Structure formats: structure tokens, C-alpha cells
Amino acid sequence: MAGTDSSASSRQSSFNSLAKDLELPLEQGCLTIVVLGASGDLAKKKTFPALYHLFEQGFLQSGEVHIVGYARTNLSDDGLRGRIRAYLKGASEEHVSEFLQLIKYVSGSYDSGEGFEKLNKEISDYEMSNNSGSSRRLFYLALPPSVYPSVCKMIRTYCMSPTSRTGWTRVIVEKPFGRDLDSAEELSSQLGELFQEDQLYRIDHYLGKELVQNLIVFREDFGTDGRGGYFDQYGIIRDIIQNHLLQVFCLVAMEKPVSLKPEHIRDEKVKVLQSVNPIKDEEVVLGQYQGYKDDPTVPDDSNTPTFASIVLRVHNERWEGVPFILKAGKALNSRKAEIRVQFKDVPGDIFKCKKQGRNEFVIRLQPSEAMYMKLTVKKPGLEMATEQSELDLSYGMRYQDVKIPEAYERLILDTIRGDQQHFVRRDELKAAWQIFTPLLHNIDAGKLKAVSYKPGSRGPKEADELSEKVGYMQTHGYIWIPPTLA
Ligand SMILES: NC(=O)C1=CN([C@@H]2O[C@H](COP(=O)(O)OP(=O)(O)OC[C@H]3O[C@@H](n4cnc5c(N)ncnc54)[C@H](OP(=O)(O)O)[C@@H]3O)[C@@H](O)[C@H]2O)C=CC1
Numbered sequence: 178m179a180g181t182d183s184s185a186s187s188r189q190s191s192f193n194s195l196a197k198d199l200e201l202p203l204e205q206g207c208l209t210i211v212v213l214g215a216s217g218d219l220a221k222k223k224t225f226p227a228l229y230h231l232f233e234q235g236f237l238q239s240g241e242v243h244i245v246g247y248a249r250t251n252l253s254d255d256g257l258r259g260r261i262r263a264y265l266k267g268a269s270e271e272h273v274s275e276f277l278q279l280i281k282y283v284s285g286s287y288d289s290g291e292g293f294e295k296l297n298k299e300i301s302d303y304e305m306s307n308n309s310g311s312s313r314r315l316f317y318l319a320l321p322p323s324v325y326p327s328v329c330k331m332i333r334t335y336c337m338s339p340t341s342r343t344g345w346t347r348v349i350v351e352k353p354f355g356r357d358l359d360s361a362e363e364l365s366s367q368l369g370e371l372f373q374e375d376q377l378y379r380i381d382h383y384l385g386k387e388l389v390q391n392l393i394v395f396r397e398d399f400g401t402d403g404r405g406g407y408f409d410q411y412g413i414i415r416d417i418i419q420n421h422l423l424q425v426f427c428l429v430a431m432e433k434p435v436s437l438k439p440e441h442i443r444d445e446k447v448k449v450l451q452s453v454n455p456i457k458d459e460e461v462v463l464g465q466y467q468g469y470k471d472d473p474t475v476p477d478d479s480n481t482p483t484f485a486s487i488v489l490r491v492h493n494e495r496w497e498g499v500p501f502i503l504k505a506g507k508a509l510n511s512r513k514a515e516i517r518v519q520f521k522d523v524p525g526d527i528f529k530c531k532k533q534g535r536n537e538f539v540i541r542l543q544p545s546e547a548m549y550m551k552l553t554v555k556k557p558g559l560e561m562a563t564e565q566s567e568l569d570l571s572y573g574m575r576y577q578d579v580k581i582p583e584a585y586e587r588l589i590l591d592t593i594r595g596d597q598q599h600f601v602r603r604d605e606l607k608a609a610w611q612i613f614t615p616l617l618h619n620i621d622a623g624k625l626k627a628v629s630y631k632p633g634s635r636g637p638k639e640a641d642e643l644s645e646k647v648g649y650m651q652t653h654g655y656i657w658i659p660p661t662l663a
């Protein structure tokens with residue numbers, strides 16, 4: 178049975194020792210996870226599968242956890258279970274059935290008491306029957322941000338963990354957290370009036386990826402695929418750069434934190450964000466792929482960028498003069514996310530032979546996690562010539578028996594443990610919007626135009642020109658493909 182075997186208990190024990198390292202309280206007892214927006218895309222593709230994987234590994238135990246889906250759509254418990262089952266392909270039938278039995282569905286609106294009273298009754302009945310005297314309540318808002326204020330108000334009014342029991346109430350909110358600095362601050366104030374900062378978990382799933390650190394390239398080989406209506410309201414900067422890529426940038430550029438405690442790490446992230454200089458228009462390239470406007474939900478005159486390459490410059494002792502190129506796009510030639518640290522040429526290079534490229538340290542976040550170093554070595558043989566080679570740590574080869582957890586899996590577990598290290602703090606969010614808001618307002622006002630690029634290409638040629646102009650040198654004549662990708 179899932180959740181009761183010895184591997185599950187050994188995981189529970191390493192989980193407990195990690196919690197001890199971070200000085201988090203060790204907790205057991207009744208846990209309810211409520212997924213609001215349970216009928217939606219994120220819930221079925223990411224949230225419920227992540228919960229299943231936590232269950233399968235013993236982090237969520239039958240008899241202790243209770244999962245409730247909530248949305249307006251009229252569904253039965255089995256109706257919701259059927260939708261979820263379709264996204265748990267390849268999993269053991271026995272485990273899946275056991276997991277699905279933990280799930281109930283409650284239907285109701287997002288702004289009236291009736292549905293939330295029903296939801297509270299469902300949770301309270303389970304807590305009474307569980308008999309542990311505890312009440313841990315986790316609310317996952319897999320919903321459009323427009324309904325966060327009303328949903329949070331309803332949770333605060335009807336569904337909080339009762340003070341008569343030990344436990345807590347925590348709320349996970351998805352991105353986008355606002356459209357610019359003012360709207361994000363307004364949303365933060367609305368939520369801040371209802372919950373303490375330590376109850377709010379602003380999720381950015383890039384922070385849950387195994388190899389998250391710096392970045393220079395981020396590419397996707399698909400377009401907006403049916404999400405054109407949503408995407409056109411936001412664009413690539415709000416969808417990916419202001420959140421996912423900026424978070425990764427912070428982890429690379431920040432100074433060493435005082436300790437691994439969440440507050441110490443987030444203090445350093447805020448410092449580096451506050452050291453970023455205003456973005457210069459001439460260090461931005463925007464693109465829109467040909468065919469984007471064929472989507473009927475996208476206006477014919479849309480200037481929304483589906484591609485952007487933006488140079489950030491950090492005004493501090495360590496990074497003065499170093500360009501950080503944040504690049505993301507839809508409908509490109511490949512789907513990958515990488516951090517690429519390129520080393521400068523040595524001054525007074527004594528080797529006359531033409532180099533293929535500079536030394537680079539690459540961290541591939543996906544697909545096929547890897548870290549590798551591209552470096553110039555002497556070409557084996559009698560002549561004194563150089564060539565490019567590599568030191569490779571491809572995870573698929575080095576860690577063949579290890580299953581790398583999904584980002585959402587890790588982040589939900591962090592929330593249950595009360596570890597906010599990988600979540601965005603309010604002042605961090607503000608500093609992030611401060612960097613991008615002037616640029617976004619200029620784009621919204623039509624002052625910066627997106628140039629067109631071919632789907633399946635590297636994006637606009639102007640982006641490569643910009644990288645070169647700020648000092649990045651592409652490797653010529655030799656491209657190494659890690660064996661796990663070949
Ligand atoms: N999908 C993805 O891959 C990702 C999504 N996100 C974020 O996660 C959240 C949820 O995304 P996703 O699941 O794609 O969204 P959906 O559009 O699928 O919405 C989720 C559910 O919310 C309800 N809903 C939709 N529109 C409205 C509305 N205008 N007013 C009230 N309720 C509404 C619907 O449930 P019902 O009608 O049954 O109540 C719907 O099933 C968003 O904040 C999104 O930005 C973040 C990263 C990736």
C-alpha cells in the first residue's frame with residue numbers, strides 16, 4: 178500500500194531531519210488540501226499529479242490527509258476523480274485508486290458564503306472523524322488572480338483552522354501577481370489585510386526545479402496554443418521574464434546568505450533586485466512570431482511580445498560591467514531552459530590559433546537536467562592546436578536510479594512543512610515589478626514595437642545582435658549535444 182512501506186518511512190525520517198535543520202516544527206496530524214479552481218487546466222495537469230506523487234512517495238498518508246477540489250462547475254466526486262485519473266498515466270492502478278479515494282469535490286461560487294460554508298463543513302467533518310485534535314488547512318488557488326481577493330476573504334471568513342485545534346491555515350497563490358507595480362501592490366495589500374506574510378505562499382514553479390540557478394537562454398518550441406486570450410493580456414515579460422527568469426537570475430547573482438533560513442535567502446534576493454539599474458530601451462529586443470495573430474482570441478493589431486531579450490545590469494561591486502541577458506520566447510526552434518555563464522577571454526592570450534568559442538559553464542534546467550563546462554583544451558596530438566571540449570554532468574547518466582521531483586511536488590511539500598524559502602516574499606515581488614514596470618508601460622503605450630520572427634527560428638536576429646553587442650560570443654563551428662539529449 179502507498180504511504181506505509183519502508184521507503185515511505187525512510188523518506189518521512191529524512192523529511193523530519195531536514196525540517197530540524199531549518200528549525201521548522203515537526204508536525205503530524207490531520208491535513209486538508211483544498212484545490213480551488215479544481216476544474217481547471219493547472220489543477221488537472223500540475224496540482225493533482227503533484228499531490229499524487231507526494232502520496233506515492235509517502236509524504237501524504239492515507240488516514241492523515243484529505244483533499245478537496247472546489248470550483249463552480251457542477252461535478253460529482255467521481256467526475257473530478259475521472260478528470261484527474263487521465264493525468265496520472267503510467268502510475269500503479271492500485272496506488273491511483275487509493276489516492277483518488279482521498280479526494281472529494283465541493284461546488285460553489287468564489288464570492289458568496291454558501292459554497293465556502295459547505296467547504297468548511299466538509300473539512301470540519303473530516304477533522305472531527307480523524308480525531309487527532311489537529312487542523313492543518315492548505316488552500317491552493319489554481320484560479321485566475323482576478324478572484325484572489327474575494328476567495329481569500331471567503332477563506333478568512335468561513336474556512337480558517339479553528340483555534341481550538343493545533344494547526345495552521347496556509348494559502349498558495351499562483352502567478353501572475355498583478356500586471357505592474359501598482360496592481361501588484363494593491364493585490365498584496367488586499368491579501369495582506371486577510372493573511373499574515375507567513376500564511377501566504379506566492380508560488381513560482383521555476384524555484385522548484387532541480388537545477389534552478391542563473392540563466393541566459395530560455396526557449397520554447399510551442400506557441401500560445403489555445404492560451405492566446407490569456408497570453409495577449411500579459412505577454413512574454415509578464416508571463417515568464419518578470420517571474421520565472423528573474424527568480425533564477427536572483428539565485429545566481431545574489432551574495433551568499435547568512436544561512437539557509439528562508440528569510441536570509443530572501444533578504445539577499447531583495448538586495449540584488451534593488452541593485453538592478455533601470456533597463457535601457459536600446460538593451461531590449463521584442464518579437465512576435467508570424468501567425469500569432471491568427472488566433473481568434475488575439476486582436477489583429479496586437480503588439481504583445483511573444484519574445485523578449487532584455488539586458489539587466491547589476492550595480493554592485495561583484496557584477497559591475499557584467500551583462501545578464503534574460504531571453505524567453507514562444508514558438509522557437511527548441512524547448513529548453515538554460516543558464517549560461519560565459520567567461521571572458523584571458524588578457525594577452527598567447528595562443529595564436531583561432532578559438533571556436535569561449536569557456537562556458539552551462540546549467541540546463543530542462544529538458545534533461547545537466548551541468549557542463551565547455552572549455553578550450555589542447556587538441557590531442559603532436560601539433561599545438563586548441564579545440565573545444567567539455568566536462569559533463571548529465572543527471573540522466575550520473576543519477577540513473579534517482580527520480581527528479583516535479584517542481585510543484587517540491588513546492589507543495591515545502592508549504593506543508595512551512596518552509597517559505599522557495600516562495601516569493603512581498604518586498605521581493607515589489608522589487609521585481611519595479612524593474613520591469615517602466616518598460617512594460619512603454620510597451621503598453623506602443624512606444625516599443627515587437628519585430629516579427631518566423632515560428633521555429635531562434636527568434637529575431639536583432640536579439641543575437643544585441644547579445645553580441647553587450648559582449649556575448651556565440652560558439653562557432655562546433656555544438657556539443659549532451660548524450661542524454663542526443
Ligand atoms: N495552466 C498553466 O499551465 C499555468 C497556470 N498558472 C496560473 O494558475 C492559475 C490557474 O490557471 P489555469 O488552471 O490555467 O486557469 P483556468 O482558466 O483553467 O481556470 C481555472 C478555473 O478557474 C475558474 N475560472 C476561470 N475563469 C474564471 C473567471 N473569470 N472567474 C472566476 N473563475 C474562473 C474555472 O473553474 P469553474 O468555472 O469551474 O469555477 C476554471 O476551471 C492562473 O493564475 C494561471 O496564471 C501558472 C502557471 C502555469
Ligand SMILES: O=C1O[C@H](COP(=O)(O)O)[C@@H](O)[C@H](O)[C@H]1O
Pocket residue numbers: 382397416417514
Ligand atoms: O508559467 C508558465 O510557465 C510555462 C513554462 O513552464 P515549464 O515548467 O514548462 O518550463 C509557460 O509555458 C507558460 O506560458 C507560463 O504561463
